[in-house]
Amino acid sequence: MELFRSHVLVCAGTGCTSSASLKIIEEFEKQLEENNLEKEVKIVQTGCFGLCEAGPVVIVYPEGAFYSHIKVEDVKRITEEHLLKGRVVTDLLYKDAVIENQVRDIDEVDFYKKQKRIALRNCGLINPEDIEEYIAFDGYKALAKVLTEMKPEEVIEIIKESKLRGRGGGGFPAGLKWEFAAKAEGDEKYVACNADEGDPGAFMDRSVLEGDPHVIVEAMTIAGYAIGANKGYVYIRAEYPIAVKRLQLAIDDAKRMGLLGEKIFNTGFDFDLEIRLGAGAFVCGEETALINSIEGKRGMPRPRPPFPANKGIWNKPTLLNNVETYANIPQIILNGPEWFKSIGTETSKGTKVFALGGKINNTGLVEIPMGTTLREVIYEIGGGIPGGKEFKAVQTGGPSGGCIPAEHIDTPIDYDNLIELGSMMGSGGMIVMDEDNCMVDIARFFLDFTVDESCGKCPPCRIGTKRMLEILDKITEGNGTMEDIDNLERLAKNIKAASLCGLGQTAPNPVLSTLQYFREEYEAHVLEHRCPAGACKALSNYYILETCKGCGICMKACPVEAISGERKQVHVIDLDVCIKCGECMAKCPFDAIVRR
Amino acid sequence: MKSIADLEKIREAALERVNLRSDRQGIRIVVGMATCGIAAGARPVMMSFLDEIKKRGIEHVVVTQTGCIGACQYEPIVEVYDGDEKTTYIEMTVDKAKRVVLEHIVNGNIVDGYTIGSYKK
């Protein structure tokens, strides 16, 4: 293969050709020959770049200089200046039409305007692998303040004052937990961080660890000082390799700079941190199972009490908080509890990070003040539902949570409001659903997850959730009875009451909340053998509407020859033959095929 | 680390380095490199920036990485800090990165077509 030091790409698409690109190519060939460059520079005719209004377009590699509106006369200059002397001819470069009021900064987009970033304040701003950048943005300042100016009780008092609640799901007051751990008797104590993040679709903790790992190091050290621990563990799932790598780097750098280890800030306080990897089981996010896993045992929960604050890792008093909970600590210390309390609602202070997903235009990670309404999150931050579809419900709390229907969309988000609606804050998954989502199917999806993830230790969870899943399968296949619905409810209540840990105690929530708000959907499946959303495959069929033009495209697309019809006549699908693959609907140019 | 004064010293020095806002000649290119960004192709984009800048011998430009900015569907996201101005480029590719270096960094013209405001659903 011949090697050229430079390539000149000339667009030979229809648009550019009609604006004289072929003459330009000829001129380049002539110019290269005159300058003896034909062995060094290659001219390539390319297809359309898609910027026809800027044509004829010429691109010179390796620089990638993008010349637009090139005339034959310009070729000589490009050859002599750029190809020969290596100087880009700047006045010929493409310039975007200047768009009036063009938004160029992401902070100006609606997606960010309503957000308030405390836990995520450094994410997307600093280089997470550079401790000095963290320090530049007030990193380790809270730790310095705590160690040199405050007594442990004073630190706990501030956290209590701030009314910060645990962000891992339960919403337990963080300050109280710190106090319990501080007061617990024990020669040794531990600080632990729950970075298991098992909710499907949730990734806020991962983002904090990847984007701002030092905040966890700093906060856990502060917590160690407050409760009297010298050792901390961060429990992360091995499926988060980048988070693990950056956190380890942060720990090493902090040690190197004397921000971890012995005599931090020349005080008598020593603190060290270690990472423990989990294998990614949902139940290992439950605190007692997590502690077993840290100790090297099988990740199964045990009854509480005793709570970890009294008997945790190696039976020693242990403070366990979630990643996002810790991420708030340094800011609370630096700005004071009054500042933190000024954000949020009566019972829920500060912000919450949500992983926004599902049928929503702007998927992503959002941090909002508590008390923001679901509507604001979905329509203003999330940009609404794609394709002009109708909002149906939002799922929060993952497999432990529930579905909140459209009539409650103006509810301000906080711990108590979500529980009142039969859902919960959970760790922050937020899945938006539209008219095409079947609520029975959604409940089935989460039950399927919990059945998979149940550790098997206690029968209500191990056997009960399996029975629930079987009933849901039956209903979504159109074989359910009204008695099945009653049994589902009974099972749900019993499993909630009798399970050993939070996994089983909350596993029925997706079923209970959909039964509460969408009972008629269950009944339609049972009584009419119909899935109102058209999502359950067994219960829906494809139909060709009267608007069919008889073009025959669907007929060709059908892999089982289930479609028949004369040209220019409305076609029909033979439901006995149809395998419901959906190919016809996808191919129909007139939207004349529906599933219902 | 012995004292708060030590920390403060590092802070000031680092801020000087990070915060190019006070120093109008510097440009800071920040590539979102969390799992989402990397999965969307941020690594080659970052390499492309580094390559282009090296190849062109441009000074006063720092290319660095950062964590998740939160807007997954726009990844890879690259932010360019220049003086008081911040530009957010979205759905970046190796070629787009080259063009941003050429147009924005070299010529000083923001490539509006790649910025967040030009996103179409």
Ligand SMILES: Cc1cc2nc3c(=O)[nH]c(=O)nc-3n(C[C@H](O)[C@H](O)[C@H](O)COP(=O)(O)O)c2cc1C
């Ligand atoms: C099945 C189950 C899974 C859990 N998964 C997580 C998790 O992934 N991350 C987390 O922080 N907390 C999880 N929790 C909650 C923890 O048990 C614990 O309450 C929490 O980590 C305490 O931290 P916080 O007070 O800061 O929220 C889970 C609980 C249960 C019952």
